[in-house]
Amino acid sequence: xMDANQSSRIRKRLTRWALNVALFxxxxxxxxxxxxxxxxxxxxxxxxxxxxxxxxxxxxxxxAYVAMFSGVGAGGIPVLDYFRNSIIIATTSTVIALxxxxxxxxxxxxYRFRGKSGWFIGLMLTRTVPGIALSLPLFFLYARxxxxxxxxxxxxxxxxxxxxxxxxxxxxFFRQVPKDLSEAAQIDGCTRWQAFxxxxxxxARPGIASxxxxxxLTAWNEFALASQLTRSTNSKTLPVGLLDYTAEFTIxxxxxCALAVVMIVPALLLTYAVQKHxxxxxxxxxxxx
Amino acid sequence: MxxxxxxxxxxxxxxxHAVKGLDLHVEDGEFVALVGPSGCGxxxxxxxxxxxxxxxxxxxxxxxxxxxDLAPRQRNIxxxxxxxxxxxHMTVRENMGFTLKIAxxxxxxxxxxxxxxxxxxxxxxxxxxxxxxxxxxxxxRVAMGRAIVRNPDVFLFDEPLSNLDAKLRGQxxxxxxxxxxxxxxxxxxxxxxxxxxxxxxxxxxxxxxxLIEQAGSPDEVFNRPATRFVAGFIGSPPMNMxxxxxxxxxxxxxxxETLPLPAQFRDAVTAGQRVTLGLRxxxxxxxxxxxxxxxxxxxxxxxxxxxxxxxxxxxxxxxFGGVEWTSRMLNPRDLRRxxxxxxxxxxxxxxxxxxxxxxxxxxx
Ligand SMILES: Nc1ncnc2c1ncn2[C@@H]1O[C@H](COP(=O)(O)OP(=O)(O)O)[C@@H](O)[C@H]1O
Ligand SMILES: [Mg+2]
Numbered sequence: 001x002m003d004a005n006q007s008s009r010i011r012k013r014l015t016r017w018a019l020n021v022a023l024f025x026x027x028x029x030x031x032x033x034x035x036x037x038x039x040x041x042x043x044x045x046x047x048x049x050x051x052x053x054x055x056x057x058x059x060x061x062x063x064a065y066v067a068m069f070s071g072v073g074a075g076g077i078p079v080l081d082y083f084r085n086s087i088i089i090a091t092t093s094t095v096i097a098l099x100x101x102x103x104x105x106x107x108x109x110x111y112r113f114r115g116k117s118g119w120f121i122g123l124m125l126t127r128t129v130p131g132i133a134l135s136l137p138l139f140f141l142y143a144r145x146x147x148x149x150x151x152x153x154x155x156x157x158x159x160x161x162x163x164x165x166x167x168x169x170x171x172x173f174f175r176q177v178p179k180d181l182s183e184a185a186q187i188d189g190c191t192r193w194q195a196f197x198x199x200x201x202x203x204a205r206p207g208i209a210s211x212x213x214x215x216x217l218t219a220w221n222e223f224a225l226a227s228q229l230t231r232s233t234n235s236k237t238l239p240v241g242l243l244d245y246t247a248e249f250t251i252x253x254x255x256x257c258a259l260a261v262v263m264i265v266p267a268l269l270l271t272y273a274v275q276k277h278x279x280x281x282x283x284x285x286x287x288x289x
Numbered sequence: 290m291x292x293x294x295x296x297x298x299x300x301x302x303x304x305x306h307a308v309k310g311l312d313l314h315v316e317d318g319e320f321v322a323l324v325g326p327s328g329c330g331x332x333x334x335x336x337x338x339x340x341x342x343x344x345x346x347x348x349x350x351x352x353x354x355x356x357x358d359l360a361p362r363q364r365n366i367x368x369x370x371x372x373x374x375x376x377x378h379m380t381v382r383e384n385m386g387f388t389l390k391i392a393x394x395x396x397x398x399x400x401x402x403x404x405x406x407x408x409x410x411x412x413x414x415x416x417x418x419x420x421x422x423x424x425x426x427x428x429x430r431v432a433m434g435r436a437i438v439r440n441p442d443v444f445l446f447d448e449p450l451s452n453l454d455a456k457l458r459g460q461x462x463x464x465x466x467x468x469x470x471x472x473x474x475x476x477x478x479x480x481x482x483x484x485x486x487x488x489x490x491x492x493x494x495x496x497x498x499x500l501i502e503q504a505g506s507p508d509e510v511f512n513r514p515a516t517r518f519v520a521g522f523i524g525s526p527p528m529n530m531x532x533x534x535x536x537x538x539x540x541x542x543x544x545x546e547t548l549p550l551p552a553q554f555r556d557a558v559t560a561g562q563r564v565t566l567g568l569r570x571x572x573x574x575x576x577x578x579x580x581x582x583x584x585x586x587x588x589x590x591x592x593x594x595x596x597x598x599x600x601x602x603x604x605x606x607x608x609f610g611g612v613e614w615t616s617r618m619l620n621p622r623d624l625r626r627x628x629x630x631x632x633x634x635x636x637x638x639x640x641x642x643x644x645x646x647x648x649x650x651x652x653x
Contacts, residue, residue, distance in 0.1 A: 183374070187340075188388035198391075199378075202378050
């Protein structure tokens with residue numbers, strides 16, 4: 001008996017170690033490209049292109065960042081314009097996608113209506129079309145409507161891209177909130193509207209936050225459509241701005257990496273800020289269980 | 290507090306008729322239990338009273354106010370859900386005070402009301418916990434506390450104890466009864482458990498397929514069931530039932546056995562009429578082991594097919610008239626399977642129902 005217990009304990013410990021090692025390797029693989037980008041933004045192109053690769057940099061400087069912000073004449077790019085465009089487009093499209101997603105998700109979770117499953121499958125099917133396949137038709141359509149190179153045009157495209165997903169995700173979370181809770185709140189004196197905001201919304205918040213992060217990042221990082229539908233600093237977003245570092249025969253890898261870092265930082269900050277809303281399991285304890 | 294009236298209350302879900310013209314008056318302070326098998330429309334009725342389900346036709350009055358089209362919050366009712374429906378993101382204190390907070394009452398008043406209710410239900414130590422940190426019985430108490438704090442005209446309960454184990458259910462039953470005695474509130478209590486209904490209610494309303502079969506005091510529905518359905522539903526173990534035909538002043542059963550037609554039914558039946566005889570397990574027993582001193586007893590030697598000793602009594606199963614009968618033997622003695630003993634059948638306590646309509650043939 002003792003032996004069996006002991007060997008089982010040892011086995012458990014070994015498993016845990018193995019898991020940790022595997023996890024570390026996986027994380028390293030995921031994080032390495034990110035680190036590589038940060039590193040490359042801080043060193044000269046010679047070193048970036050060196051073969052074999054130089055892992056430990058000999059010289060680090062912020063030249064690329066300084067250049068980026070030092071105006072178009074001095075080797076810079078209109079990064080502030082791009083940044084502003086990205087923020088406006090990503091934020092607005094996220095807010096709209098969330099609003100529509102909440103309304104739609106709630107409706108799918110709570111109400112019965114004709115053609116419900118048809119609608120749902122239809123929404124999901126739109127996700128199967130690759131965005132790039134739409135870029136040409138969209139370009140012609142937008143050109144006709146005169147909304148090429150506008151914030152509105154991109155916001156519209158991103159809302160359309162994100163809404164099916166936000167509806168689907170938020171629907172799942174509202175489904176987990178028992179209907180009884182809203183009814184109890186209404187008996188306790190709430191209007192339907194109050195019951196929603198005081199009880200159902202807080203309980204579905206993790207889902208809404210996840211949907212928000214997803215929608216924001218999709219819009220923030222999107223390149224294929226944006227590169228077709230934008231022309232100038234009126235509406236060019238950061239991913240499109242990366243192209244400014246490519247010339248006919250050369251690519252300024254360092255500058256590109258620096259701009260990539262400028263893109264990544266706000267996304268990281270946002271994810272970090274929202275993640276505290278992602279605590280799940282809030283609905284447990286509502287009913288018997 | 291207020292009384293409650295349902296008038297020709299009707300509910301249709303599409304083509305499905307769930308509640309069929311219910312008429313019911315609940316007095317101010319009365320405890321009424323709605324019982325019936327699953328799917329008979331109890332919850333639907335309760336939810337219509339609460340305003341959670343639209344009514345198809347009819348009227349609901351609370352006090353002298355017609356509330357047909359009022360929102361739940363305007364009806365001044367409380368409801369305890371089967372699932373408890375506690376708000377998981379709020380503490381027990383916030384759960385209980387929620388209704389007053391929504392009503393915009395001052396903090397101090399909320400605090401007092403919650404504290405009073407918590408004291409009455411002995412959940413004061415739990416006030417700062419969240420529902421997830423409570424046991425089933427504790428959640429049940431919190432749900433009741435939340436209902437009390439609202440100080441409603443009518444309390445509605447929808448199978449509030451069915452998620453608890455048997456022992457806790459017994460405790461909470463007593464608790465609810467005590468609470469009702471203290472608050473004197475008007476209560477509509479839905480359950481499928483006839484024991485709960487019998488022990489708690491001033492009046493029991495037995496429903497079947499969206500209709501009221503019988504409404505009456507526990508004593509009435511137990512001793513004078515209006516239909517075969519009520520007779521079979523109320524009482525545990527359930528009433529014995531045997532089909533027969535009236536012949537020459539006798540009831541003749543399927544297997545040819547007979548019993549004399551009890552005197553109280555002599556004028557209520559006609560020869561050849563098909564009837565169902567009902568007899569509670571208390572009214573058929575081995576000689577000397579009965580509950581009542583039988584008035585008109587018929588003695589038959591019957592073979593004991595099975596015994597279920599319960600300590601203070603033993604249930605015996607015997608065959609008679611083509612069906613199996615349950616007999617309750619008080620002050621039990623040791624009886625073996627297969628033994629044949631003399632059983633007494635108390636004819637004065639026999640129930641007789643019309644074979645077609647199932648209605649009681651009792652005239653007085
Ligand atoms: N929303 C609904 N749509 C259609 N039928 C329903 C709905 N709610 C309840 N029913 C039906 O109405 C009948 C009564 O239901 P209910 O009142 O919940 O029964 P119970 O007496 O068990 O509480 C059942 O047959 C049920 O299937
Ligand atoms: Mg029910």
